[in-house]
Amino acid sequence: MILKASVSAELAGMRLDDGARQLFPELSKTQIRRIIDWGGCTISDALVRVASRQLREGDLISLGVMEPERCVEITYGKGDLLYEDGGYLAINKAAGLNSQRTPYQLKGTVEYAVDCYLKSLGSKEPARVIHRLDRGTSGVMFFPKHKKAATHISFLLKEGKVEKVYWALVADVPEQDQWTVDAPIAKLNKFRYGVALPGREARTAFRVITAGKGATLIEAHPFTGRTHQIRVHLAHNGLPIIGDATYGGDHAPRMMLHCRTMAFTSREGKEISATAPPDEAFRQVCRDFGIEIDQFQP
Structure with missing residues (x-):
């Protein structure tokens, strides 16, 4: 409000x-x-x-x-980073945090915490949010440490040259082990998106990792970066993500969507990659359905 x-x-x-x-x-x-x-x-x-x-x-x-529960102090130190070099850093965003500032909040967002970390290094560069994760989604977020790095990764994201791998838990068993959804996404109202025309091109590849008792852990590879893309494409297939009430998912302590890995090539030709372990809440909901995810982690 x-x-x-x-x-x-x-x-x-x-x-x-x-x-x-x-x-x-x-x-x-x-x-x-x-x-x-x-x-x-x-x-x-x-x-x-x-x-x-x-x-x-x-x-x-x-x-x-905003709700008092959103007032959560977050800070990042070197030990909290998934990756860092002279051009980029990556963090494991927790579910429930905003990626960037909102009309309600600056402090307590990932953007603000990364900005404070950069300042602790003596940098005068701002925290540039070049891609976002929904508030309920956890996992890898990359931040460029200077303007040239920001320009480069922004271009790669626009061209679909950043590899992104997500894990999602859905309360059903898909008919196929692998499939691709190529369907445009449009904004339906203030809070919801959906497959509709006219809409923006959107393409996601899905693969079953393992099935449990009434739920399936799925790997998603989005080739485009539309808002709510994975959530919308899964719901369109009749497979809403557990914990995603917006799109009809069953109740859970958190939305069961996690950005597992991001990878790209730097301007200098260096291969850059970060992988984020899921939090305990994600792991526990998987266990509740008889899925142990440790076997799928390096």
């Missing part, structure tokens, strides 16, 4: 937190300060993270109110 209000002449000169308390009486001052600290406050479309900032008449204040 985003709340908006303009600063009147009577509130001009007040501190941001005090003025916001007057404008949004449904929020406590503690809640307002948390929103400001976590990057959910803008004044006239500019991010403001200082509660004592003085208000001026006509300022448009926007506050993004």
